[in-house]
Amino acid sequence: MKYIFIVIAVIFSACASTGDIVINSQRGHSEQRLAELESVIIPLEASAGAPSGTSAASARQSDIRSVRQMITQMEREASADADYTGKLQAWSGRLAILEGRYSEAQRLYRQSIATSPANVPAVILSIRLEGDPAKRMEIIERELAVVGRRGAQSGSGAGELNIERGKALIELNRFSEAAGAFDVAFSSGINSIYRDSYITDRNRAWELRNTSGITAGTFNLLGRETINWNDCLTIAKNETQLLRFITGGRTISDTELFNRLVDRGFIPYIQDVTANNWPQVRPRADEVVTRAGAAWFIWHLYAEARADRGLLTRYSNRYATGSNPRSPIADIPVLSPFFDSILGCVETEFISLPDGRNFRPVQPMRGTDLLAILRRIDD
Numbered sequence: 001m002k003y004i005f006i007v008i009a010v011i012f013s014a015c016a017s018t019g020d021i022v023i024n025s026q027r028g029h030s031e032q033r034l035a036e037l038e039s040v041i042i043p044l045e046a047s048a049g050a051p052s053g054t055s056a057a058s059a060r061q062s063d064i065r066s067v068r069q070m071i072t073q074m075e076r077e078a079s080a081d082a083d084y085t086g087k088l089q090a091w092s093g094r095l096a097i098l099e100g101r102y103s104e105a106q107r108l109y110r111q112s113i114a115t116s117p118a119n120v121p122a123v124i125l126s127i128r129l130e131g132d133p134a135k136r137m138e139i140i141e142r143e144l145a146v147v148g149r150r151g152a153q154s155g156s157g158a159g160e161l162n163i164e165r166g167k168a169l170i171e172l173n174r175f176s177e178a179a180g181a182f183d184v185a186f187s188s189g190i191n192s193i194y195r196d197s198y199i200t201d202r203n204r205a206w207e208l209r210n211t212s213g214i215t216a217g218t219f220n221l222l223g224r225e226t227i228n229w230n231d232c233l234t235i236a237k238n239e240t241q242l243l244r245f246i247t248g249g250r251t252i253s254d255t256e257l258f259n260r261l262v263d264r265g266f267i268p269y270i271q272d273v274t275a276n277n278w279p280q281v282r283p284r285a286d287e288v289v290t291r292a293g294a295a296w297f298i299w300h301l302y303a304e305a306r307a308d309r310g311l312l313t314r315y316s317n318r319y320a321t322g323s324n325p326r327s328p329i330a331d332i333p334v335l336s337p338f339f340d341s342i343l344g345c346v347e348t349e350f351i352s353l354p355d356g357r358n359f360r361p362v363q364p365m366r367g368t369d370l371l372a373i374l375r376r377i378d379d
Contacts, residue, residue, distance in 0.1 A: 075088065319334050
């Protein structure tokens with residue numbers, strides 16, 4: 001009889017072990033599927049609201065449809081795991097927001113928390129369903145306090161909550177705090193897809209950390225990868241006194257301001273540093289401003305602010321003499337009409353050489369960088 005009990009115990013133990021293996025395998029598969037879903041939804045959420053062309057918008061909609069098909073397939077896969085089901089419902093709700101179906105997102109949120117209370121994707125969904133950034137901040141801070149009491153270990157939601165905190169702080173124009181929130185999120189052990197998707201937002205927040213007090217019209221131009229001449233003039237007009245010599249303190253139209261600056265030589269007719277002759281065609285106000293064009297504009301404003309027109313020929317007088325003149329900047333010809341402006345901006349550290357040798361004149365100027373330079377001149 002003793003041997004029978006031993007055999008039964010061994011068989012029962014083996015069955016229990018096999019059951020554990022099956023359960024753990026299913027759980028591992030479910031977690032992997034949710035991780036795959038996370039990796040495709042997070043980039044879509046991060047890029048929501050970003051300006052895009054027709055082709056990019058079409059590609060985005062195609063991606064959203066593909067993810068919806070993925071969720072539908074996952075929903076067909078039967079699972080007795082309530083946590084998995086609740087998280088899947090929450091991710092489906094987050095995708096519904098991207099689809100513009102807010103009522104459906106709210107319904108899925110209620111289902112998710114009923115199935116698996118306090119799961120992290122559902123917590124983030126509840127934050128995203130709140131339209132007011134100040135109220136979102138209240139929810140986020142409350143949830144972070146809960147995480148803090150539990151211990152903010154990896155997987156606790158601290159990373160995801162700090163991503164949401166960074167986003168809300170940007171909307172509230174609290175940029176320095178926003179950059180810090182993103183950094184906390186990135187160092188929390190969170191999936192690398194979050195850093196890949198939100199690093200641009202983090203860097204933009206850091207660039208804008210010292211822009212308190214700027215006008216709304218200027219703020220919309222900052223952080224753009226390109227700006228045109230009208231944008232340059234808007235930044236200079238709104239945030240400095242550098243154009244008062246043209247306006248006399250009066251309000252004039254953007255077109256008149258642009259034309260006066262062209263006529264006075266503060267805006268170049270062309271932005272090609274290799275050109276030897278000025279073209280007859282006037283520049284357009286909607287032309288994208290390159291680093292070369294920005295250097296010209298900046299250096300001429302600097303000379304005007306210093307009441308020193310000699311700055312406009314200081315460097316060519318020094319370097320362009322002799323039988324074999326050489327430029328200290330590899331990609332700027334010493335006989336270029338932009339030579340003085342570019343060398344002046346580099347020497348005064350208004351604009352840097354990206355690699356220590358080349359100016360890269362055709363690269364576009366960014367609004368944030370221009371504002372920082374103009375403020376230095378205006379001080």
